[in-house]
Amino acid sequence: MVLKFNINELSNTKRDKLGRNIDVLVFRLLRYMDLERYLGSAANRVYYECGKELGKSLEPNNIEDLIDFCEKYKIGYVEIVSENPLKIRVYECITCSGLPNVGKPLCYFEGGFIAGCLEKIFNKKVRATETHCAGLGNEFWQFDIKVY
Incomplete structure (x- = not known):
């Protein structure tokens, strides 16, 4: 049996003393x-697809x-860098901000999340490719967006 909760169910915390916020x-x-x-290497694809579904x-x-x-849920501060082609940049990323340069991008979940939101908005297939990340030594993460 696969458990699936909607956003309203997940928002119901019942944490009177500790509240909703958790540390990064x-x-x-x-x-x-x-x-x-x-x-194996499929792990990053799983992160991406889970983000896309969300x-x-x-x-x-x-x-x-x-x-x-x-911004509301403190994932990061989002900026549209360019509209054609669409490029989205995020500062203070919850996943990677402050992490060391490990020579590879780290924000697969967020890329999927952005792609999923944009698919819903544009009603077209979308692919978000991470080009900048703390894992690559950058101060922000950025995605190049391809709409099909």
Whole structure:
């Protein structure tokens, strides 16, 4: 049996004393569990597809909804770098900001999330390719967006 919760169910915390906020460390501990040990190179694809499913499920109406969600839930500060071609940049990324340069991008989940939101907005297939990341030595992450 596969468990699936909608966004309203996930928002119901019932944490009267501790509240809704958690430290970035807890998020990163969950995010950087060693899935590659179990899934090999497919782990990053799993992260991307899970992010994509989440992005679609939020049913954003426009890019401003994506930007607002990221800021409200402290995923990062989103900026549209260019519209044609579409490039999206995020500062203070919850996943990678402050991490060392490891020579590879780290934000597959976020790329999928952006692609899923944009697929819902544009009603077309979208691919988000990460070009900048703390894992590559950058101060921000950036995605080049391809709409099909």
